[in-house]
Amino acid sequence: MILFLLFSFFHGFKPGRSVLNSLLSGALAGAVAKTAVAPLDRTKIIFQVSSNRFSAKEAYKLIYRTYLKDGFFSLWRGNSATMVRVIPYAAIQFCAHEQYKRILGQYYGFQGKALPPVPRLLAGSLAGTTAAMITYPLDMVRARMAVTPKEMYSNILHVFVRISRDEGLQTLYRGFTPTILGVIPYAGLSFFTYETLKKLHAEHTGRSQPFSYERLAFGACAGLIGQSASYPLDVVRRRMQTAGVTGHTYGSISGTMREIVREEGVIRGLYKGLSMNWVKGPIAVGISFMTFDLMQILLRKLQQWRYSAR
Secondary structure, three states: OHHHHHHHHHHOOOOOHHHHHHHHHHHHHHHHHHHHOHHHHHHHHHHHOOOOOOOHHHHHHHHHHHHHHHOHHHHHOOHHHHHHHHHHHHHHHHHHHHHHHHHHHHHHOOOOOOOOHHHHHHHHHHHHHHHHHHHHHHHHHHHHHHHOOOOOOOOHHHHHHHHHHHOOHHHHHOOHHHHHHHHHHHHHHHHHHHHHHHHHHHHHHOOOOOOHHHHHHHHHHHHHHHHHHHHHHHHHHHHHHOHHHHOOOOOOHHHHHHHHHHHHOHHHHHOOOHHHHHHHHHHHHHHHHHHHHHHHHHHHHHHHHHHHHO
C-alpha cells in the first residue's frame, strides 16, 4: 500500500495553483520557524555530537561564550545552510501532506473530510519521508556547518566540495537510515496531533477555523509529542553526520547507539539536549503549522479577490 501511495503521489502530481500555494506556504513556514529558534538549534546540535554533559546552565554558557567570542550573529552560524535545506524541505513536506491527504481521502472514501486516525498518521509519515529523501544532503551540510569553526568551511558549496573530495560522495548520505526511521514517527505524530486537535476543536466549538494562538498551541503540542518520540534517532543521526569532524567512526545505527550508551549512558547520551528540544521544538513546530495555515487562508482570499475583481 505504501508503494501504491508513493506511486499515486508522483504519478498524479500536477503543479496547479493549490500545489503552488502549498509549496509557497510551506517554504515560508519553515523559514520563519527555523530562524526563530536557530541559536537554540545550533546549541542542541553541538551537545548532541559531543560527549559533554548537557544542562540548561551549560547550554547558556555555550551560547554566551559563542556570543563573546564570535559576535551576536555567530549564534545563527549555519542558518544559511539551514534555510537552503528547510525551505525546500518544509515546502515539499507540507505540499506532500496535502497531496497524501487527497489521495488517502479518495482511497478511503473521505474526500473533502477529516481522515480517520490511521490514514491521518500515514499521511504525515509519508509527507516527512518524501521531504527527507529529497533534501537529505542539505541536512548533512547544515549539521557540519553547525559544529565546525567558521575557518573550516567558508560556505555551503565549500562543505559539499570538501566532503566529496576528502570523504567521498557517499558521506553526504551518512545517517540517512536513522533520519528516515526518525522522520516516520516524528512527522506522522506531528501532523496527526495537529490535525486531530483541529478536528476536536471544530467539534467542540462549532468554529471551522481556530484562532491564530490556538493554531500555535496545537502545533506546539504536535511538536512536543513528535520530537519526544523520535529524539534518540535524532542524536544517532547527528553523530553519524558529523563523525568526519569529531574523530569518531560510526558504522551503523545499532553500533552508534551502543557506543553512545557505553560512554554516556541512556538518558545522558540518547536523550542529551531533549529538555532544550522541549523548549525549541514546540515553538518551531507551532510557528510552522500556524504560518502554513494562515498563509493558505491568505492566498485563498487573494485568489478569491482576484476572481471577484474580474
